[in-house]
Amino acid sequence: MKNSFKTKILSMMLVFSIILGQMVGVGSFKVKAAGNITVQVVVEDNKKVLTDDSVQLSSDDTKASKAMITALDKKGISDHSILGGFITSINGLTGGSTSYWMYAVKRNNNYVSIDLGIESFQLQDGDKLIVYYAGNNTLAADKISYSTNLSNSPLTITLQGSYWGGSIKPISNVEVVVYNNISNKTENVTVSENKVNIPSGLSEGKYTLKVSDFNNQSGTPNVVADSFDFTITSAPQTNTPSDNSNNTSSSPYDRDNTKVVKDVQTDLTNTSNYIKNKSAGDAWSIISMAKLGLKPDLTFINQSAADIKKNNGVADYTNTDLEKLIMVLTAAGYSPYSFMGYNLVSELYNRDIDSFLINDAIYGLMTYNYANITGNYTISKDKLIDLILKDKLAYKKDNTDITGWALSGNAINPDITGLAINALSPYYKDNASVKTAVDASVASLSKLQTESGYLADSYGYSSESLDVVILGLTSIGVNPEGDKFKKSKGDLVSAMLSFKGTDGQFKHSIDGKNDFIATEEALRALISLKEFKTKGIYNYYSSSIDSAKLPVFAMSGEEPSKATAVESENQKVLPQTGSSVDSNVLYTLGTIITLTGLFFILRTKPSIK
Incomplete structure (x- = not known):
């Protein structure tokens, strides 16, 4: 019994x-289906493509590092090494103080936002892995736009890109090939700065655009060598309205945006939910999550800690790299005065100010304000203000006075101008020189705005430019929907919302696809618009956080500290199992x-x- x-x-x-x-x-109770995935692997150094091949990976091991090693081994290149998630050498070429091995992943012809070591990133079937040798100025060609997709119409292809998800910049001085996949012939094109011009257009068919820069004498390419497929159609342009417009023009930017539905709260909810679920490894999302009272993903901070530990310091960090890291640490609740044994604040503001470009000065001033930096450093707030004002452009366009800022060249960029306004906003009321420059630049942006509400520069239209201008205007109390920025067919906000994609996402270009960078920057604008509507003024790049009193960050496995406890609490997220109970507990x-x-x-x- x-x-x-x-x-x-x-x-x-x-x-x-x-x-x-x-x-x-639990895996022990499941039988995992065997199978393989196929990915394309391209490895390129500063002179040539070392390999471009398809690789099969077992579904049990889809790491990007496995794909790279497999492709190199197939090519007979056994000289490759990875240390701490970073590629240190391939085929005898090692990184230096201003050059290094990087990788990118394209999925469905779009770059994936990543900030993980190559040994951590998991590939999917059909992905394209690009391993490339880069310098501080090497851009990914992730912002390419086409003026038309109609056959036999003048075509301009605008080459733009970003560096690690930063500001969008023109891609100039590179080699460009447009290949006709039907006739197997190369088309005749002319390249002027970052514009690829085909005056007579292209016939109907499928094409491949190839960009590269293997002849750069500086040692590192200006662009990641890559190829992009696009289609030219002979179908006539229809005037069918899109969801948010009442178009009567063949140009996607000549549209009636007065019909765009403005529901900032709903858009903010949808976009913040998307970013919250997709922001792993993204730096700037941490600030937005903090603004919304949500727990941030710390992948970027952990990766930065590993990078600093590996390289024994931050000497190789650019000015903007340090500025971003200081703000992100502050937003996540960690001290920038002691990170992996380094005082990032002192490292940044005791550098030579002559090394600061206009974007360095802008973000440097924002960092002072956001992290509420105190103390005496070689580079003070006043010096950064003076540098920004000194770099201001003032000229006439069509007999109209134009004032603002640009990364380079002699014409202002709306995005850099918006950023400059934002950085100078805390000093707008009390500094006469700042007020004069800001007022003139606001007036200039209004003059440059189209009747549909858009702002363009020599590099074309983008949603990100509108986002940044909105942030700049709200920081000084100027209404982006007010008289100055309300035109006959739209205002800045309706124009920005016309870039909405699906599932809370935004697009870089009207006729483009959902884009993570555009979505993340739109979230900043939506946060600012919501706060502006209730407060009448709102500076996204400001906070009440005293960064000097924040705990010190510690990587997992290091000596426990107050920061370790905070990190553990912030990082605890229950698995998405459909249950409110942690599966590991069960x-x-x-x-x-x-x-x-x-x-x-x-x-x-x-x-x-």
């Missing part, structure tokens, strides 16, 4: 354990119950006499 009872108890416990395993998806509980039952049965088993 006793043995029968014990057997039933044991059986019940084993069944309970198995059921728990199935509920929480499985552990089931295991304990089972082992306890076994112990009880064995303990009470009659001894053999």
Whole structure:
């Protein structure tokens, strides 16, 4: 009788354990389907493409590092090394103080936002992995736009890109090829700065645009060598309105945006939910999550910590790299005065100010304000203000006075001008020189705005430019929907919302696809618009955080500290299992119950006499 009872108890416990395993998806209770994925791997140094090949990976191991090593081994290149998630050498070429090996991933012809070591990133079937040798100015060609997709119409292809998700910049002085996949011939094109011009247009068909820069004498390319497929159609342009417009023009930027629905709160909710779920590894999202009171993903901070530890310091960090890291650490609740043993604030503001470009000065001033930096440093707030004002452009366009800022060249960029206004906003009321420059630049942006509400520069239209201008205007209390920026067919806000994609995402160009960078920057603008509507003025790049009083960040595995406890609390997120209970807790509980039952049965088993 006793043995029968014990057997039933044991059986019940084993069944309970198995059921728990199935509920929480424990691998030991599942049979994983065998299979492979196929990815394309391109490895290129500063002179040539080393390999461009398809590689099959087992579904058990889809790491980007595995794909790279497999492709190189197939090519007979055994000289490659990875240390701490970073590629240190390939084919005898190692990184230096201003050059290094990087990687990018394209999925469905779009670059994926990543900030993970190559040993951590998991590839998907059909991905394209690009491993490339880069310098501080090497751009990914992730912002290419086409003036038309109609056959036999003048075509201009605008080459723009970003560096690690930073500001969008023109891609100039590179080699460009447009290849006709039907005739297998190269089309005749002319390249002027970052514009690829085909005056007579292209015939109907499928094409491949190839960009590269293997002849750069500086040692590192200006662009990641890559190819992009696009289609030219002979179908006539229809005037069917899109969801948010009442178009009567063939140009996507000549449209009636007065019909765009403005529901900032709904858009903010949808976009913040998207970014919250997709922001792993992204730096700037951490600030927006902090603004919304949400727990940030710390992947970028952990990766930065590993990078600093590997390179024994931040000497190789650019000015903007340090500025971004200081603001992100502050937003996440960690001290920028002591990060991996380095005082980032002192490292940044005791540099030579002659090394600061206009974007360095702008973000440097923002960092002072956001992190509420105190202390005496070689580079003060006043020096940064003077540098920004000194770099201001003032000229006439069509007999109209124009004032603002640009990364380079002699024409202002709306995005850099918006950033400059934002950085100078805390000094707008009390500094006469700042007020004069800002007022003139606001007036200039209004003059440059189209009747549909858009702002363009020599590099074309983009949603990100509108986002940044909105941030700049709200920081000084100027309404982006007010008289100055309300035109006959739209204002800045309706123009910005016309770039909406799906699932809370935004697009870089009206006729483009959903884009993570555009979505993340739109979130900043939506946060600012919501706050501006209730407060009448709102500076996204400001906070009440005293960064000097924040705890010190510690990587996992290091000596426990107050910061470690904070990090652990911030990072605790329950798995998305459909249950409010942590699956690991359930499985552990089931295991304990089972082992306890076994112990009880064995303990009470009659001894053999």
